[in-house]
Amino acid sequence: xxxxxxxxxxxxPFVHANVDTDRIIRIERCARVSRQDMGLWAFESERFxxxxxxxxEFILNHILFKQSSxxxxxxxxxxxxxxxxxxxxxxxxxxRCVIAPSFGEIFFxxxxxxGVLPIRLPHEKIAEIQNQLLIGSKENxxxxxSIEVDLxxxxxxxxxxxxxxxxxxxxxxxxxLEGLDPxxxxxxxxxxxxxxxxxxxxxxxxxxxxxx
Amino acid sequence: MxxxxxxxxxxxxxxxxxxxxxxxxxxxxxxLMHDLGGGDAIFQIRQRGLKVRQPGLTFAxxxxxxxxxxxxxxxxxxxxxxxxSLLRKQTLETGIRLFDVGxxxxxxxxxxxxxxxISLPGTTIVCGDSHTCTHGAMGAIAFGIGAxxxxxxxxxQTLQQTKPKTMRVEFLGQPPPGINAKxxxxxxxxxxGAAGGTGYAIEYCGKAIDTLDMEGRLTLCNLSIECGAKxxxxxxxxxxxNWLKDKPFAPKGDHWHAAALNWAxxxxxVDAVFDxxxxxxxxxxxxxITWGTSPEHVISVAQNIPLLDExxxxxxxxxxxDALHYMGLAPGQAIHGTPIQRVFIGSCTNSRLxxxxxxxxxxxxxxxxxxxxxxxxxxxxxxxxQAEAEGxxxxxxxxGFEWRxxxxxxxxxxxxxxxxxxxxxxxxxxxxxxxxxxxxxxxHLASPEMAAAAALAGSIVDHRxx
Numbered sequence: 001x002x003x004x005x006x007x008x009x010x011x012x013p014f015v016h017a018n019v020d021t022d023r024i025i026r027i028e029r030c031a032r033v034s035r036q037d038m039g040l041w042a043f044e045s046e047r048f049x050x051x052x053x054x055x056x057e058f059i060l061n062h063i064l065f066k067q068s069s070x071x072x073x074x075x076x077x078x079x080x081x082x083x084x085x086x087x088x089x090x091x092x093x094x095x096r097c098v099i100a101p102s103f104g105e106i107f108f109x110x111x112x113x114x115g116v117l118p119i120r121l122p123h124e125k126i127a128e129i130q131n132q133l134l135i136g137s138k139e140n141x142x143x144x145x146s147i148e149v150d151l152x153x154x155x156x157x158x159x160x161x162x163x164x165x166x167x168x169x170x171x172x173x174x175x176x177l178e179g180l181d182p183x184x185x186x187x188x189x190x191x192x193x194x195x196x197x198x199x200x201x202x203x204x205x206x207x208x209x210x211x212x
Numbered sequence: 213m214x215x216x217x218x219x220x221x222x223x224x225x226x227x228x229x230x231x232x233x234x235x236x237x238x239x240x241x242x243x244l245m246h247d248l249g250g251g252d253a254i255f256q257i258r259q260r261g262l263k264v265r266q267p268g269l270t271f272a273x274x275x276x277x278x279x280x281x282x283x284x285x286x287x288x289x290x291x292x293x294x295x296x297s298l299l300r301k302q303t304l305e306t307g308i309r310l311f312d313v314g315x316x317x318x319x320x321x322x323x324x325x326x327x328x329x330i331s332l333p334g335t336t337i338v339c340g341d342s343h344t345c346t347h348g349a350m351g352a353i354a355f356g357i358g359a360x361x362x363x364x365x366x367x368x369q370t371l372q373q374t375k376p377k378t379m380r381v382e383f384l385g386q387p388p389p390g391i392n393a394k395x396x397x398x399x400x401x402x403x404x405g406a407a408g409g410t411g412y413a414i415e416y417c418g419k420a421i422d423t424l425d426m427e428g429r430l431t432l433c434n435l436s437i438e439c440g441a442k443x444x445x446x447x448x449x450x451x452x453x454n455w456l457k458d459k460p461f462a463p464k465g466d467h468w469h470a471a472a473l474n475w476a477x478x479x480x481x482v483d484a485v486f487d488x489x490x491x492x493x494x495x496x497x498x499x500x501i502t503w504g505t506s507p508e509h510v511i512s513v514a515q516n517i518p519l520l521d522e523x524x525x526x527x528x529x530x531x532x533x534d535a536l537h538y539m540g541l542a543p544g545q546a547i548h549g550t551p552i553q554r555v556f557i558g559s560c561t562n563s564r565l566x567x568x569x570x571x572x573x574x575x576x577x578x579x580x581x582x583x584x585x586x587x588x589x590x591x592x593x594x595x596x597x598q599a600e601a602e603g604x605x606x607x608x609x610x611x612g613f614e615w616r617x618x619x620x621x622x623x624x625x626x627x628x629x630x631x632x633x634x635x636x637x638x639x640x641x642x643x644x645x646x647x648x649x650x651x652x653x654x655x656h657l658a659s660p661e662m663a664a665a666a667a668l669a670g671s672i673v674d675h676r677x678x
Contacts, residue, residue, distance in 0.1 A: 017531040022645045076407035082342040084358035113360035171232040206463035206471040
């Protein structure tokens with residue numbers, strides 16, 4: 001898995017509540033598009049016109065936000081379906097970090113599996129960053145606004161001297177910093193798994209006796 | 213000993229190893245797989261040189277990409293059949309049971325798990341599908357996982373999981389006649405919002421849960437994820453046991469007695485502390501229907517769509533405005549009387565026998581409005597067979613419904629079955645997201661009775677007065 005330590009990149013405000021994973025990647029793409037091409041189809045219905053050209057009103061099509069690697073999103077981002085392709089899709093667009101007040105929980109977990117860092121910040125902090133990004137882009141029409149996400153020290157730095165500390169589960173933090181593979185990590189506990197299985201077979205034989 | 217919740221009890225029985233504060237390696241008793249990604253997940257771990265650790269605890273069925281037209285044999289397109297072939301090949305080669313197209317055990321994974329007696333009280337159940345919370349109705353910790361986690365379960369039969377907080381949702385009193393589990397859970401989602409349960413495992417309880425039949429409980433738990441909760445569960449009781457006994461994979465003989473004894477302990481202790489409690493009065497409930505593009509956009513059928521000024525902040529106001537634009541509706545408008553073109557009775561939410569019985573009781577002897585295309589997609593082959601034995605298929609067909617084969621179908625459109633752009637569909641499924649039933653499709657979620665009445669009226673109506 002791709003390591004994540006410090007990311008400095010263009011941040012885009014994505015001010016929509018309850019962005020579901022169906023909206024991030026349509027179901028028909030899930031089975032038919034390869035993982036590496038998933039980014040081409042991210043947010044397709046709001047990103048592209050019917051002829052395939054960019055919709056100018058979609059924020060990630062804006063000249064200042066096209067290069068974004070950070071999304072500053074609203075409540076319940078990534079809710080709904082468990083499809084991991086939603087993470088592959090945003091990662092395929094170049095997004096490595098999503099900051100929001102809350103996330104769909106399955107999406108939140110899926111991010112960590114793919115080297116994408118999801119960060120929860122309080123609602124008012126998110127509104128502050130989103131507003132600054134919007135104002136910053138208006139004031140300075142020719143330059144993009146970059147922010148720094150530092151997973152080592154667990155804080156976000158913005159060009160307007162904002163500093164936002166964040167919490168992240170220590171185990172997941174370590175996995176991202178070191179790019180660890182969860183299956184390899186778990187297989188180190190193989191004897192504990194075997195013990196659990198033995199105990200379960202004795203205490204709850206009905207779990208194991210699956211004759212029809 | 214400290215008083216514990218049902219959730220705490222089941223969780224602690226499955227901890228293989230504590231990995232960090234509040235993070236455990238959890239043993240998984242049941243792994244359910246479907247055709248969208250199932251075959252590929254097995255293929256991927258085998259490519260890495262890993263084996264399926266417990267193929268006997270893993271079950272698969274095609275539901276997402278199979279077509280549901282009468283006489284179907286697989287998918288509608290070559291890519292769908294390739295997906296099915298991959299699932300067949302991978303399950304066969306690894307010894308995973310597959311309930312294939314044409315077999316009596318095939319159906320929507322969240323319908324057949326309980327129906328086959330695979331989903332048992334006190335177990336941990338996962339599937340690469342967010343509606344896995346359905347199986348919580350059996351008294352299990354059941355939750356949806358992503359593709360990488362599916363591989364993790366295949367290879368290790370465990371998952372690294374953060375322990376959620378607990379929420380107790382108590383349904384007080386009895387709902388009036390004509391109000392069912394779908395109305396109860398939509399009322400909850402309307403109250404706490406689409407993120408109100410995020411970070412929690414919910415336990416549903418109260419008089420209305422005690423008296424709710426098993427299939428209603430499955431409907432209720434199915435929508436837990438729509439208020440953000442990965443897990444929603446109900447303590448097993450006599451209703452659970454009566455329903456489960458003699459199901460094909462349910463424990464038999466001495467194992468049944470031992471299991472039943474064990475399951476009797478699966479209740480929250482009287483003084484167990486929950487992180488949050490929500491209490492809902494059922495006695496004043498009315499039929500619910502969604503008006504927007506999130507399950508939290510829900511009202512009683514007699515209510516008007518909210519005004520934008522009622523939104524609690526600018527983000528919600530914008531979301532409501534976008535939703536109404538997509539849905540072709542206006543703020544303050546009555547939802548009752550809105551013309552519809554499609555009706556879908558099906559999905560892992562509402563495609564079980566009692567759902568079809570209740571819909572049929574509304575339809576009996578009447579006709580679908582001439583401008584409406586209405587489908588019934590039974591949740592499993594077994595449901596279909598039982599419904600046909602009762603003559604329900606005839607009631608639907610005579611009324612003008614299409615009676616189809618089991619699968620996810622119009623709930624998600626993965627198989628290519630779609631609602632056309634701009635068409636309005638009353639659907640018994642679980643998600644009214646933008647484009648969920650097809651690009652431009654407008655979805656209104658409701659109970660089977662409401663969907664049935666809408667099909668007859670050709671518009672959104674209160675099934676109790678229709």
